[in-house]
Amino acid sequence: MSIEEIKRDLTIPENWDRSGLPSWTYHNKYLLKIEEEELFHKHWQLICHQSDISNIGDFITFDICKERILIVRDKEKKINAFYNLCRHRGSRVIQDKKGSCNAIVCPFHGWVYNLDGSLRGVSKPSSFPSLDKKKFGLKKVECEIWKGFVFIRLGKGPQPTVKTLLAPFSKELSYYKIEEMVPASKIWSQYSDVNWKSVRDVDNEGYHVAMAHPSLQDLYGKNYFDEPFVNGICKTHASFSGKGGRNWSVKNYKKFSTPAPHIPKFLHKSWNYFGLFPNAVIAVTPESVQFYQEFPISTDKTLLRGGIYRHKKENRKQKVARYLSNRIDNHTVEEDIQLTIWSNESMQSKAFDGFYLSDLEYGVRSHHDHLRQVIPILNSKEEPKGNSIFELNKKMINSN
Ligand code: FES
Ligand SMILES: [Fe+2]
Incomplete structure (x- = not known):
């Protein structure tokens, strides 16, 4: 038109x-x-492009109105979004704005998370009663990738998926690859x-x-x-x-x-x-x-x-x-x-x-x-x- x-x-x-x-x-x-x-x-909030975190372990952190977000590429090369918040006492698990890591190690007491957010282990485990690791992974944030851009959302709102919302632009933007x-x-x-x-x-x-x-x-x-x-x-x-x-x-x-x-x-x-x-x-x-x-x-x-x-x-x-x-x-x-x-x-x-x-x-x-x-x-x-x-x-x- x-x-x-x-x-x-x-x-x-x-x-x-x-x-x-x-x-x-x-x-x-x-x-x-x-x-x-x-x-x-x-x-939906646009955080970055997938090429900003192109390798396994690459991450970006960003704060949105008092909430802390971590975007990281896992071993399967999948991009996941989490709250940047340790399940032990709430520290940022990653303090840098951008970087790369093999595992996510909390700087407070050293709890270690895998790149998919699951808890790998805690420091001095004998100081805790038996701990169900499955219950202590990083909390996930809704994440959608559209035309290479990484979007996240912290709570369900009135918008549909990014793909549906931006569908009227899809054809024109597809020309740019x-x-x-x-x-x-x-x-x-x-x-x-x-x-x-x-x-x-x-x-x-x-x-x-x-x-x-x-x-x-x-x-x-x-x-x-x-x-x-x-x-x-x-x-x-x-x-x-x-x-x-x-x-x-x-x-x-x-x-x-x-x-x-x-x-x-x-x-x-x-x-x-x-x-x-x-x-x-x-x-x-x-x-x-x-x-x-x-x-x-x-x-x-x-x-x-x-x-x-x-x-x-x-x-x-x-x-x-x-x-x-x-x-x-x-x-x-x-x-x-x-x-x-x-x-x-x-x-x-x-x-x-x-x-x-x-x-x-x-x-x-x-x-x-x-x-x-x-x-x-x-x-x-x-x-x-x-x-x-x-x-x-x-x-x-x-x-x-
Ligand atoms: S707050 Fe993360 S290990 Fe203690
Ligand atoms: Fe202007």
Whole structure:
């Protein structure tokens, strides 16, 4: 379907509420607790790519909203996810963010686990009554691999399997052979002093591109279009404008961009973005695939994180193009960080009356609608007093 056809099919309601979520929702510590549980624990989270842990014993650890996750490849080459939590007294069983091991040895008292999470043995076993090892393996976390990306979920939520959820993107993403790609660099992360929703609000609309992202504007021009979130997913289309580009990186990127032979022509001159509710995006270019996401650390601190992957066989031109696209992306990230800071700050001001969103920012609204569906207290214009929010939110869920 062409962008024109998609645009024609989209029905944005008339007189929609353009004000966005109430400002209190960006600073309320009790709400954050609900978000951690209902959004970040109960929805699929993309942790890494299978090529980040390609050998037996390779692992990645990552914390999601106060829960500690360990992803490790076992002796059968299968990828498993566990809580990074020793069954003896709860220590992290692995402290490094990434690495490789033959067995998982807890640094506290030395209990040893196999790569499949089963307990191999405890230190000084005679100091315990007879211990049923089967009952003391690492606790498993639900894990699904889709197109080479490793997703985990800490509790059953409203989403179906990743495969079902992302099925509408499957055909297009299959052209990139993502499962065969390899890391272009380490998984990156950085902190930003804003609420996580301010990050997502900025990323969910392209209305700001023309003004705030000179490089992207130079790359796409008008050929940029956001579809709203529907059933937990959204897509942003962007194809290169015909002009050569005034910006040095863009001009040269357009010159060097060389798609891998398996990528069909209609995707040769485009960067597309595939959104996954509540907090992740998979972005594809002719030379690379990347994911990026955000996780709340507190109401006003967010972890930004992502990974970039390249084709296994990469020629010189593709490598140069990837370097240039990274330059463009890095500028864009810095520009977005500043926009999120201003947006987030404003919500503490007496002068802030809420957003007044353009039709081109309907993606923000559709993301908020998804949030309201999972956490109905977000509909309240008034900030609930103290921890009454938990009861009020529950009541609203039950009355739906
Ligand atoms: S907490 Fe792991 S061995 Fe004691
Ligand atoms: Fe942006």
